[in-house]
Amino acid sequence: MALRLRPGNAGSNTAVDHIEVLDEAITQIPANHRHDLLITVDGAGATLELIRHITKRNAVPGPRVHYSVGFDLEHRARTAITKVPERVWEHVWDRDGNPRDLDDAGVIELTGLLRASVGGDELRNWPADMRIICRRERPSSGAQLCALEEADGWRYQLFATNTAGKQLAFLEARHRAHARVEDNIRCAKDTGVEHLPSKSLKINEAWCVAATIAATIAADLLCWLRLLCLDRSLADAEPKTLRYRILHTAVRLVRGQRKRKIKIPETWPWALQLETAFLAAFALTAPT
Template sequence: MSDPTAWSRDLTAEVDGHGIVNHAGSAVLRLLADNLGLTRRISTALRRRHFTPTHDRGRVLTDTAVMITDGGRVLADLATLRDQAELFGPIASDSTLRRALTEIDPLTADRITTARAAVRRSAWQLIAARHGAIPASPVADRDLGRQIVIRLDATMIPAHSDKEGAAANFKGYGHHPLTAFCDNTGEALAIELRPGTASSNTARDHIDLLDTSIAQVPWPHRRNLLITTVGAGATHDFLDHLHEVASRRGQHLEYSIGWELGDREQETIKRVPGDAWQHVIDAHGKARDLGDAGVVELTGLLRHSAGGDRLALWPAGMRVICRRERPGSGAQLSLLEEADGWRYSLFATNTPVRQPGRQLDFLEARHRVHARVEDRIRCAKSTGLGHLPSKSMQVNASWCLAAAIAIDLLCWLRLLCLTGALADAEPKTLRYRLLHTAVRLVRGQRRRRIKIPRTWPWADALAACFTLALALAPPG
């Protein structure tokens, strides 16, 4: 009988390798940043008069983004690239990286944001050329076609008390950033780092984030938008701003925003006839039993109630829609919900009544998939956003900007270089299968060649990534 532990009997270890490069797959992301023009544009945005740094600041920031996509969590993790100089060339030191992040003030950050928008135009042109169009946002058994969906949500980043801006709120202790993701592509359009004391329903923060994220959507795609967020965004000023943007010439903007179940809404729900509830559709587009869930519009009852128009101060085109379902065990319920055995959730939208393909069941399903933003945030937290490396708020804000670039690079990798299951893979899977691959670097005829082990299960996929990334022509 063979010994199952015999494989290690003749095994030794020593530090004497030559020509071996680890984490070589991350070079694909560096190629994407360079060949899409991101490195050059950020370099221009960070350029200062009478100052010529040893390490170009655009190179430093894009290298930081590549390090974050590779799984880096602190500034010292840049050594992963720096120690692979045979492939990546000269890389900034930790102290240079800290200085570079410190130099990014709000004005400089705005210039970087403008540079990202310009690069996104080039990236979307290539994505549309490869896939025929920008991917559609799926809803139930259908999709939203050419409509671009921007999902806004807040999250909590745990932090120690010695970090600037860290504080306690209802979600925990740390920082409380706002995020905006493009549901079609998964890109991080904007990440706004805020102190832990920042409120979830701060209208000014939502308005700034919305304007920044819309500016990131390439023209003419931004002419047909859907904005979604949870109830924290349902403030007068934010909804008024949405209607103002929607009224601009050539702009079609819809929204779907969570709405609070207040006293007036609870009173209105009590007046809804039993036969007014309509079917809710599941993720496959099938109607659910009315005994399990239902949806109804409350706009008419709220505007024409016995107590007068209860939506008089809100925009005229706004509709309020209510969903009910049987509550799960342990759910926190209001007195009304405990009394009638239903759990209610409401949302507001400006989608017109009886618009083709926009009935109540579909509008409810369209709002329900806003929960996908939680997956975007979860993946973002594994791509730099889950840990802020510095005590300085400014350095951490710059880190969040680098994390947003890192998220974009991973999205462009999936959409421009990958197929099959890898095109839908999460960051940890991509690191394990592609980014962390060790290769042999061979020199000859004034060229460097990457030799990927034939036995690596994803060798062909990684080779294809390099081929496609190298073939991208830098924009003029």
């Protein structure tokens, strides 16, 4: 894992910071596992400098690095979308790998329209192997839409990739998995990363390194807890929920009659789930 604490006035599209974090993350991967890497970035990382940097890595002999980067829905892309015939939209896959109805969602590639537009190559400054994929779906209530989306009744999301071939539905599903990153960031904050102890940037940077290591270990332990000891809704609960319902419960350890007993407050709403977790843990085979 690579993490960088930046000043509060740092821009979200600062390519230099993105490149440094990316290189640090790749360097940490053992050389024998550093092959066919996929870099996924949200819209804040859709900078020409970052994509050019990844392209330069592929210019030297070695493992190929693929990217799937959120792309801005600006006027060139909106113009290209209006030229797409309705019949050429393709199905996207749901979480079970089944095609969704085209009335609900669709995917199309805009690379050709952008490369051969009336005004010339709209992607002339970008790498030649970059592809632009567009996904559309019916907007949820309260979604902030541009004028085109308001008129069409669709919400459009674009991403850029250098992966050749492959079905558009595969590329779209692969990029959609990036949404889990936001969940991981939120969980990391819930395990202490966001609690900066000082006004000094240097001290907070050191804290972030230590807290990130601790949060990573905590995330692994919570995964094992969910897998081996919890069931029902708690098996999918996030750290904040687990901390409140299970981890911080004030139980008592009572000794007597050569036995030790765990006393769980009967009035605690999740007393049964906590008891089940203890019994599941005690039933595990002792490590050897």
